[in-house]
Amino acid sequence: MTDILDPVAVADGTELLSAADLSLIDGWNATGHHVPTATLPELVQASAAAHPDRPAVRHRGTRLSYAELNERANRLARLLIRGGARRGDIVAMVLPRSVDYIVGALAVVKTGAAYLPVDTGYPVDRITQVLADARPAQVLTTTALADSVHSEARLLVLDEESTLHELAQADPTDPTDADRQLPLTPDNPAYVLYTSGSTGRPKGVVVAHKAITNRLHHMQSEIPLGAGDRLLQKTPAGFDVTVREVFWPLIAGAEIVVADPDGHRDPAYLVETITAESITVCHFVPSGLKVFLQEPEAAGCTSLRHVVCGGEALPAELQAWFASVLEARLLNVYGPTEAAVDVTSMFCPRNPEPGPVLIGRPVWNTRLYVLDEQRRQVPPGVLGELYLAGVQLAEGYLGRPDLTAERFVEDPFVPGERMYRTGDLARWRADGMMEFFGRIDHQVKIRGFRVELDEIESAVLREPEVAQAAVIVREDVPGDQRLVAYLVPAAGAVPDVRRLRERLARELPDYMVPTAFVGLDRLPLTPNEKLDRTALPRPGRAAVRTGRAPRGEAEQLLVELFARFLDLPEDGIGVADDFFALGGNSLLAAQVLGEIRKSTGVRLRLNQAFRTPTVEALAAQLA
CATH class of the missing domain: 3.30.300.30 (ANL, C-terminal domain)
Incomplete structure (x- = not known):
């Protein structure tokens, strides 16, 4: 592998690639593969027809077979169609992680509309902002969440008595193009996801059926799921991985086990669930994987066959730690929301080389370009901006043609096609693997979220x-x-x-x-x-305690843990200080709870930390 070079120093105003380099890169981008032309509902309906009695989804006491899931989704789709849902519309889902969430996502795509998952953990103002921008035709929600939905769209409250009565009376057969009044094709939008926006407001990304089905088929070729496989659906709704978690197992005939709404934050809960439910596949962002591996019982998750990791750069030391704890294979993936979930993947070696993280090779029907500021390809080993092209690109930004034109540009290497500017720095390795080096702008990843x-x-x-x-x-x-x-x-x-x-x-x-x-x-x-x-200076460390000092072993232990994980002096923390107001987050809270269990043998749930985030309140929980 060559050293990083400055592309301008390599060639100023001339072509940078030799014929040999171009041949290599063309070979690495030769990812063409036949994928069946089908939509998401067609693929799931085929699974339901092939094995109607196989378990499809479960959460706590609710379990649905493939036939039951398909019928429930059909009934809901009929209600949405009756309410005016059509191809080209958006139906928002303000639903907690649940069986109803899975049913809702399948029902919406059966109508021909695109579904917009809205994270119920967002502040009400954020939910309102997203709904105002997306202008959905209808919104699916529950009575518990209806007050957080401020929209002119038609509200369909799934657990209202009138809605339950209508669902019971609805036709349970698969909707047809005649029912939808317009044909549904792979070119139609399947889902919309909102990401952080540089203009001060979030932006919606529109992704077509052909883009996500390409990735799902390739995923199935990498990790073949089938009867007996159970995937843990634990990713928050606003993260594109949830699309893969919902539809990949359903097209493969596997089972979805739905985690509790806040379960993804609690590593102890995840360990218990993976063990009790015999989970074989799940996804983590690297920061979440690190906290999960810190759980003493994580090594007991022997049912895991594969763990998919993405959303952040995966450090080599975390790969090695994973291999020392679990026998499962680790698949590292990379991809922005503007391309259907992942565009590169790589099975991690159990003894990784030190150095920058590798994000692997392009998936089926996807091309990667590393370009300089003049959008010329640079040789392998040279750092440049990563551009993506191929079937998995999003259609663009919802209602933002200017931003779409800025980020989705003409592909100069394949006439008539587009490529997406990622803003990420990367380079080809001599073996055809891609290395990731961070961002060129002010965009960052926090716990996997852009x-x-x-x-x-x-x-x-x-x-x-x-x-x-x-x-x-x-x-x-x-x-x-x-x-x-x-x-x-x-x-x-x-x-x-x-x-x-x-x-x-x-x-x-x-x-x-x-x-x-x-x-x-x-x-x-x-x-x-x-x-x-x-x-910009490092934040100052509070040096004066503003509240009562700790009394007793429990309060003293918690002050020490707060200080260690928040990088604060112990004498600056009072027993009434709020862990999260001092700078804590859910990942740090999980680590504190792990240390509490090691020191005291008492297991506290993460939701207890959110309800009682002060030293004195947590000490009372310990007592």
């Missing part, structure tokens, strides 16, 4: 007491990534950080709310007057 720092900065700047703001990701403690906001007050103002944090928590998902706020007289600038992010 975050535009500009969106957070825009939200912070809406505070009238803030004149300037900058938000960055810091990793002052290895492996602990945190969002930090730097504020320059308006003239004569003193920003109220507590009020700002509370407002941001109402507007943004929890993973986008900074864990620390630092006041500055001015933002540091480079000689050319641009923000110097490298000069």
Whole structure:
């Protein structure tokens, strides 16, 4: 493998690739493969017809066979069609992770509409913003969540008595194109997902059936699922992996086991569920996998055959740790929301080489280009921006033709096709593997979720007491990534950080709310007057305790753990201090609970930490 080179130094204004290099890259991109032309409902209906009595989905006491799942989805699809759902429409789903969520996703695509999953963990303001932008024709929800849905769309509340009566009377047979009034084809949109936006508002990505079915077929070729396989559906609805978790097992005849709504946050719950339900396949983001492997009983998850890992860069040391704990195979995947879930994959070696993470090779019918600023291909070993092309590209951004044209550009190497600018830095290795090197812009990944720092900065700047703001990701403690906001007050103002944090928590998902706020007289600038992010200081450490000191062994233990995991001095933490207000998050909370169990033998659930996040309240739980 060659060293990283500056493409401009390699060639200035001339072609960078030799004929030999071009031949190599063309060979690595020769991913053409026949995939059946079918839509998601056609594929699931074929599974239901082939093995109607096989278990399809379960959650706690609710279990559905393939025939029962298909019939329930058909009945709901009939109600949606009767309510006006048509091809080209969007039907939003504000539903908790449940059997109804699986039924709802299948029902929507049966109508010909695209489904929009909305994470119920989002603040109400965020849900309202997404629904206002997407303008869905209908919204599926429950009585418990209906108050959080503010939309002009028709609301279908699944657990209302009137809806249950209508469902019982509906036709259970598969809807046809005649019922839909328009033919459903693989070119039609299948789903819409919202991601963080650099303009200060989230943006919707529209993905067609042909894009996601290509990836599902390739996934099935990598990890053949079948009778006896159980996939744990645990990914939050706003993350594109949930699309794969729902439809991949259903087209393969495997079973979906649905995790509790907050179960993905709790590694102890995941270990118990994987063991009790004999889960064979599940997905983790690397940060979540790290916390999972810290569970003492994780090695007992012997039913696992495969773990899929994506959403963040996978460190080599985490690969090695995984191999030391579990016998399962680890599949590392990469892909932005703008291409159906994953565009590269690689089975990880059990003894990985040190160095940058590999994201593997392109999946079926997908091409990768590493280009310089003039969009010329650079040789293997040279760093450039990664572009994607092929069948898995999204259709574009919902209602944003300008942004679509900016990010989905003409493919100069295959006439008539498009490619997507990822904003990621990468390079080809000499063996045809792709190496990932991070971002070229202000976009980051936090716990697997894509975050535009500009969106957070825009939200912070809406505070009238803030004149300037900058938000960055810091990793002052290895492996602990945190969002930090730097504020320059308006003239004569003193920003109220507590009020700002509370407002941001109402507007943004929890993973986008900074864990620390630092006041500055001015933002540091480079000689050319641009923000110097490298000069932004580490957040100060509170040195004075503002509340009662700990009393007793339990409170003292918790103060020590809060201090260790939040990188704070013990004498700066009072027993009434809130773990999350001090900068904690769900991953750090899970690690604290793991240490509590090691020290005391007492197992606390993660939802207990969210309900009682102070030292004194958690100490009471321990007692």
